[in-house]
Amino acid sequence: MKEQQSYIYIAATLDTKAIETYYVSQLIKKTGLAVRIIDLSTNPNNLNNKTDISAETIASYHPLGREAIFSQDRGKAIAAMAIAFEKYLSQQKDVLAILGLGGSGGTALITPAMQSLAIGIPKLMLSTMASGDVSGYIGASDISIMYSVTDISGLNTISRKILKNAAAQIAGAVLFNSADEDENKNKPTLALTMFGVTTPCVQQLTQKLDNHYDCLVFHATGSGGKAMEKLVDSQLLDCVLDITTTEVCDYLFDGILACDEDRFGAIMRTKTPCIISCGALDMVNFGRPTSIPDKYKDRHFYHHNSQVTLMRTTAEENYQMGVWIAHKLNQCQGDVTFIIPTGGFSALDIEDGVFWSPQANQAFIDAFKSNYQTTANRKLIITPYHINSAEFGHQVIELHQELMN
Secondary structure (H helix, E strand, C coil): CCCCCCEEEEEECHHHHHHHHHHHHHHHHCCCCCEEEEECCCCCCCCCCCCCECHHHHHCCCCCCCHHHHCCCHHHHHHHHHHHHHHHHHCCCCEEEEEEEECHHHHHHHHHHHHHCCCCCCEEEEECCCCCCCHHHHCCCCCEEEECCCCCCCCCHHHHHHHHHHHHHHHHHHHCCCHHHCCCCCCCEEEEEECHHHHHHHHHHHHHHCCCCEEEEEECCCHHHHHHHHHHHCCCCCEEEECCCCHHHHHHCCCCCCCCCCCCHHHHHHCCCEEECCCCCCEEEECCHHHCCHHHCCCCEEEEECCEEEEECCHHHHHHHHHHHHHHHCCCCCCEEEEEECCCCCCCCCCCCCCCCHHHHHHHHHHHHHHCCCCCCEEEEEECCCCCCHHHHHHHHHHHHHHHC
16 A cells, blocks of 8 residues: 655645745655645635635635635634634644644644644744744644744745755654664653652652653643643543642733643543542642733742742642642542542652641641542542652552552
């Protein structure tokens, strides 16, 4: 059987970016790689026929059809085309990589579709927006964003250099991407969540498990948890040790490293075996002291560094988190074990530590126990150890072995 041809997809609005798109495509073709150009133009009076995938074709993937795109004002048309392109691209099986070219509208249009692709497929967005906050464009995906320096509006001395670099980067990502170099490809994949104040715990776990598992550690910064859950939803993880659930604190109490309402949702949907704990539930993350909302001004803070201020969670907030997490986990039908280290939730939450508060922690424990519905698959373990202690790490290892047997 003939092997299916695969392509580097180049996506742009060809009514305004045609010259630059054709220039990049020719540069990539010189490397021997095949290219497909996608037109994402939303102006029905100026659609481009010199393309591999037309704007009409992409528009047909919108649930409401082409009329949802070509009969709208520009803002609504871009939003609708983004939906159509995401649906189209997620169904393609021949994507080697994707390169997007765009300004503010094009970047907002193209990057949601990039996010729908699997982790590891090279994704490069050449954008005028790359010098600002790009978190909304990247999401939990592995998108690279390159600043265009000049506007993407014609070929000139600067734009040619930038476009050549973009072509070289996306082609190089394909040419030098070798799956044979993956030494861990035959190991089961294990995800762990970590924060600075739970690092000793996670390091103990990875040292014990690394010989038998491909250990992926995710920094619990909001985007880190989302990235982990994206891999869970993609069926790329065999087990999860969600030790550090601090993103819930920030979500519920205005912190800057927040998860979203779907935290733990991937575990629920996929039934991936999971051990979950209370890592860093004693703190909410803010930026500089001047960035802290006024309603928290009289709270207990720890100044981690000049850019990060930590706020100790109260008993009332811990009770609220206990209820929230328990209700989420009650929806999980797979194997889930929740383990609570009563000796402290972080490096700061330890006897004589700056965030030591047994009363606050007990409020979480009481709320969680009252609301968490244990079953044969959904278990609760309460242990007297501190989260960073050797004893706690050993206990998690034993629970993990039971879970995987």
